[in-house]
Amino acid sequence: MTKRSIEIMDTTLRDGEQTSGVSFTASEKLTLARLLLQELRVDRIEVASARVSEGEFNSVREITSWARDEGLLGKVEVLSFVDGGASLEWMEKSGARVQNLLTKGSLNHLKYQLKKKPSEHFKDIAKVLEQAKEMGITSNIYLEDWSNGMRNSEDYVFEYLDFLKSQPIKRVLLPDTLGVLTPGETFEYLDRIVKRYPDFHIDFHGHNDYDLSVANVMQALRAGVNGLHLTVNGMGERAGNAPLASVVAVINDFMPEIAIGVHEKSLFKVSKLVSAFTGIGIPSNKPIVGDNVFTQTAGIHADGDNKKNLYFNDLMPERFGRKRKYALGKTSGKANIQKNLQELGLSLSDEELKMVTARIIELGDKKQRVTQEDLPYIISDVLGTGSVPQNVFIRSYVLTHAKGLQPSTTVAVEIEEKLYEENAQGDGQFDAFMNALRKVYSGLKRPLPTLVDYAVRIPPGSNSDALCETVITWRDNQKEFTTRGLDSDQTVSAIKATEKMLNIANLAN
Structure with missing residues (x-):
């Protein structure tokens, strides 16, 4: 079976930075840009919004300078605006060569925010795209609020897409800006667009307001989109964006017809670094990258793992550079403790194991959390008591x-x-x-x-x-x-x- 290749564009450094209270320094952005492109191996990165600040300009200049030396400049993208060419001038000075032009994808936004007619908006967009072409800047184009556009002003969306057929653009970027789509709508809308505009390269940009972003991504892929926009740890405005790690695992495990180049083993490392840079902790139960997601707590599960891995699924921790752990607490059984003892190179008799298990359960009943590092101390305490x-x-x-x-x-x-x-x-x-x-x-x-x-x-x-x-x-x-x-x-x-x-x-x- 010939697989269909999908581009993964990471927008942690741009859209992810819209997480409340988050601002990356120039050095942090450069570090993450290197990791995202060279170690995690995403296809593209969106690194900033044009004309935001002097700090943003300096960070883009550092990233583009590095990317040019590495032959990766075409993978670095900047959000730009329909502003008479001011964003393009900013990009040229910063060294960026790919713009993601933000435009209005719903009639509601166009009428009440820009107070313009579609023909006026299209004329302004055409000028920016022509100027970018003359400057040698590649253009992708966002249809902001496209999802509400399809719900409430479908004729406008198709009028806009018809206009784009004659424009010098490389990709059409369709964002669910307010995270309102259901999986069914995602498939329906994108299926119609992909079939109607087969020559377009179409990216889907999902938000997570209803916790449906990963499901929506799956439906977007089923509909035939060419690219996805994701963020590390699902960072982004409000409830955030579709999370990179979860989407990668879902594609690899459930969509064998899709090919992506992301290196799974680097997901956890990059996730932890983003958390450290932002100060925003990763929920312990967050799929793939959470501290507890590869931890068995119930003793019956640990026992099952000893018997043909009865409680394993395809999400093996080694895929992501991690290890399975066995928690120690009031639901621990002897199997949990034996797993931890094996890792520590320790062995106990059946009677000693019973005593240690009882002590760990006692601590768990007090709502205290026990780790593997505590185990030798518990053994010393319990076994010393009986002497x-x-x-x-x-x-x-x-x-x-x-x-x-x-x-x-x-x-x-x-x-x-x-x-x-x-x-x-x-x-x-x-x-x-x-x-x-x-x-x-x-x-x-x-x-x-x-x-x-x-x-x-x-x-x-x-x-x-x-x-x-x-x-x-x-x-x-x-x-x-x-x-x-x-x-x-x-x-x-x-x-x-x-x-x-x-x-x-x-x-x-």
Whole structure:
């Protein structure tokens, strides 16, 4: 089967920059232009709007200078306006050689924004196109609000397209400017236009106001369009544009008759860079590029992956330079944990695995998120707990800390099945806790080991807010030993480490 090649034009640097609060610097635009054309391998990029600002001019000049040296200048496009040639002069000075001329694609916009008749608008457009031709600038042409034009003023749209047949243009760009099209309308309108104007190169430019942009893109391709306009992370005005990563995956997986040149493995990298430059985070559940989209959470899914990959689909993370992950939380089963242990090169017995699973579920019930980096700490904590018989239990405590008042703690500790309660103050919550314990042990005439060192650690590389590990070194009769506590709260993790110390000390006594 001969595939139909489709051009992908990325407009992140122009239309995507219309995302509220987003403005790329000249160096950021150049960096992204390089990645989009040379690494991601889109066919064209729309990088700016003419005459917007001095900064925009400088960014275009840097991009066109680089693109000229790389033989890519024809792939760099600028949005221009019907302004008597002012945009063309701006482009010539900046080095840009392809204009995407913005014109009115609906009678409503023409009447109420420009207050002109179609013949007047067409005459103005013809002048700009002729001037561009004389300057050696290639022209593509946007029919702004084309989708509403087809709904409400179809005769005008066809009158306009008939006019364009005699004009020096390379592409007709049809935007769903307000994101109002349904998939059915997208196919109907474009199918009629493609059949009526077979010599036109037609691009579809979808917006996502109803979350239909990817579905509309699929229907535009079915109708026979020649190109698509997309943005990284679906950036753009209001709800944004059709997202590049999702569309690429959909074409590759569901439309075998379509050929595109985009390099899938670079999608995630470029997505992350755009997010970093803009400060706009990527939703964790965003298809292809979200943090969680290749993460199995339910234990039954991880178990299924061990049995002929029962929960895999064609969206394999390796396609996009990513890896499948197995989340650790209250829905985790042993299979999730085993998957993470394998990656860490660790192994546990069945009994040890049960204990670690129970601890992770306990953390999940507290709505705490556990990551792979936390796992060795959990194992150390859980398996270390069982090595000493427990005869001392810290049954309850109240920690208070108020501005202008000294921290205090009330503690109830069970020692060999008897409950003791004391209250004390200290320089901090844990110091107050230790002072209350000393009161208990002083009354029993039992010595307490001396605290030698106190360290708090967060698992290296973890982005989890679930855990911190407190490691305390104690001295007892000239011998030193260490205990560890693990919890999301630093003071509580220290108390857990202290409870372990009390049991070791009790065993020694």
